[in-house]
Amino acid sequence: MHDIRALRADPAAFDAALARRGLPQVASELLDLDLARRNAISAVEAARAAKKQKGREIAAAKAAGQHEKAEFLIAAVDAQERVGVEELNAVEEALQKRLATLPNILDGDVPDGADEQANVVQHVHGMPRDFAFAPRQHFEIGEALGLMDFAGAAKLAGARFTILRGALARLERALGQWMLTLHTEDHGYTEQTVPYLVNDATMYGTGQLPKFGEDLFRTTDGRWLIPTAEVPLTNSVAREILDEKALPIRLAALTPCFRSEAGSAGRDTRGMLRQHQFMKVELVSVTTPADSAAEHERMTRCAERVLTELGLAWRRVLLSAGDTGFGATKTYDLEVWLPGQQAWREISSCSNCGAFQARRMDARFRPAGAKGTEFVHTLNGSGVAVGRALIAVLETFQAADGSVEIPPILRPWMGGLARIAPPA
RNA sequence: GGAGAGGUGGCGGAGUGGUCGAUCGCGUCGGUCUCGAAAACCGAAGUAGGUGCAAGCCUACCGUGGGUUCGAAUCCCACCCUCUCCGCCA
Numbered sequence: 001m002h003d004i005r006a007l008r009a010d011p012a013a014f015d016a017a018l019a020r021r022g023l024p025q026v027a028s029e030l031l032d033l034d035l036a037r038r039n040a041i042s043a044v045e046a047a048r049a050a051k052k053q054k055g056r057e058i059a060a061a062k063a064a065g066q067h068e069k070a071e072f073l074i075a076a077v078d079a080q081e082r083v084g085v086e087e088l089n090a091v092e093e094a095l096q097k098r099l100a101t102l103p104n105i106l107d108g109d110v111p112d113g114a115d116e117q118a119n120v121v122q123h124v125h126g127m128p129r130d131f132a133f134a135p136r137q138h139f140e141i142g143e144a145l146g147l148m149d150f151a152g153a154a155k156l157a158g159a160r161f162t163i164l165r166g167a168l169a170r171l172e173r174a175l176g177q178w179m180l181t182l183h184t185e186d187h188g189y190t191e192q193t194v195p196y197l198v199n200d201a202t203m204y205g206t207g208q209l210p211k212f213g214e215d216l217f218r219t220t221d222g223r224w225l226i227p228t229a230e231v232p233l234t235n236s237v238a239r240e241i242l243d244e245k246a247l248p249i250r251l252a253a254l255t256p257c258f259r260s261e262a263g264s265a266g267r268d269t270r271g272m273l274r275q276h277q278f279m280k281v282e283l284v285s286v287t288t289p290a291d292s293a294a295e296h297e298r299m300t301r302c303a304e305r306v307l308t309e310l311g312l313a314w315r316r317v318l319l320s321a322g323d324t325g326f327g328a329t330k331t332y333d334l335e336v337w338l339p340g341q342q343a344w345r346e347i348s349s350c351s352n353c354g355a356f357q358a359r360r361m362d363a364r365f366r367p368a369g370a371k372g373t374e375f376v377h378t379l380n381g382s383g384v385a386v387g388r389a390l391i392a393v394l395e396t397f398q399a400a401d402g403s404v405e406i407p408p409i410l411r412p413w414m415g416g417l418a419r420i421a422p423p424a
Numbered sequence: 425g426g427a428g429a430g431g432u433g434g435c436g437g438a439g440u441g442g443u444c445g446a447u448c449g450c451g452u453c454g455g456u457c458u459c460g461a462a463a464a465c466c467g468a469a470g471u472a473g474g475u476g477c478a479a480g481c482c483u484a485c486c487g488u489g490g491g492u493u494c495g496a497a498u499c500c501c502a503c504c505c506u507c508u509c510c511g512c513c514a
Binding site: 038041042044045046048049051052054055056057058059060062063070073074075076077241362364372373 | 442443471472473474475482483484494495
């Protein structure tokens with residue numbers, strides 16, 4: 001959501017900012033709506049003030065026992081307020097609808113470009129391993145181990161689901177537990193368990209609605225399955241006014257994520273790279289505007305540490321204008337090297353949303369020593385996607401014999417297991 | 425699922441048709457007093473929107489949305505949420 005006053009102050013800058021995302025100019029249209037809205041407000045408020053005054057006179061007349069005068073005054077009341085309210089509601093709704101579908105203004109650091117081609121690789125950590133054999137993809141490894149079952153999942157639920165068994169199921173659990181513990185014990189995040197089903201207002205707050213409902217699963221009673229824990233974590237401050245000294249708020253959760261993948265038919269159909277359901281550790285920060293840029297760097301480093309400690313090869317990518325998501329001012333993707341696929345694949349995405357979500361949620365704070373309130377800044381990042389981390393571990397630490405070495409950091413979480421061996 | 429009670433400012437809690445943005449208490453902030461503190465006393469203080477150079481003025485907000493009325497925190501309807509009891513259940 002945008003600040004209409006900022007747009008009013010500099011409409012050309014607003015249009016220029018949207019142009020970076022390849023969107024047409026809208027400022028003059030919005031300003032027309034805004035003017036109509038403000039005129040309607042003035043008219044309605046004037047009518048209300050007149051009505052209130054008349055009400056006071058009627059009350060005074062009745063109190064004085066002047067019933068005839070009161071009747072006379074009642075007869076003279078007109079209904080112009082009602083007409084004005086209808087006009088106001090119409091124009092207000094039109095403006096809100098228009099504003100709600102416009103993406104966030106990009107940070108100045110974000111490189112121009114229409115798509116991922118223009119993304120900028122900022123940092124590479126670790127070398128893609130050399131293999132003395134042709135590394136296999138994760139689903140080949142998992143199926144050969146007899147611990148990853150796509151046909152079985154399809155029987156239960158259809159495409160884009162996976163059953164993990166035995167050591168692989170344990171590995172998924174170990175990854176999630178270890179990551180969450182790392183962020184809570186070492187990085188200052190507070191663990192949360194949150195609803196996986198949320199209402200319309202919550203989805204609107206973080207920007208999934210009204211525009212991206214088709215990416216979500218809807219329940220029969222009108223709720224939505226969360227596509228990421230960003231949604232419930234971030235909305236925990238909705239409609240709150242926080243003390244500045246309560247900031248930053250750092251929250252973490254390990255949850256399943258549900259995505260309809262409506263637009264990705266035919267993409268990544270093999271394996272568990274793109275599923276309707278996957279586990280993810282999510283990090284969310286709520287900060288002052290002054291602190292959000294530094295918090296974004298910090299959060300990204302927290303996610304990077306996960307990959308480093310697992311011994312994976314990864315790189316940090318600054319997304320270009322065209323690739324940056326709807327609610328973000330700036331996004332870093334972390335990509336991990338998948339030897340089986342011979343490709344870098346996204347495993348984390350860390351975004352600073354500025355005040356965009358805060359305005360939608362009405363999440364504010366009281367600046368210390370100052371009058372009034374300000375919108376907070378919100379950030380979210382995966383720390384990291386558990387399913388994809390599992391894939392990366394399998395492909396990176398596979399051996400020629402089909403076994404997979406467990407990264408040392410995970411072994412305590414695996415009951416000491418050092419290697420997952422294929423069936424004899 | 426059934427029956428009942430209730431949702432008012434940071435908290436507690438009045439207020440059942442008229443000048444109520446709302447009595448009062450607690451808490452908070454400022455001051456007086458004090459060597460300092462406590463107590464006591466005095467005072468201040470919601471959020472958002474519109475308008476104005478400004479001082480200010482105006483409007484809205486008593487769970488949410490409708491309705492009745494000249495006028496709604498108060499009456500009516502729907503919904504949401506909380507609590508109690510019963511039933512069911514992990």
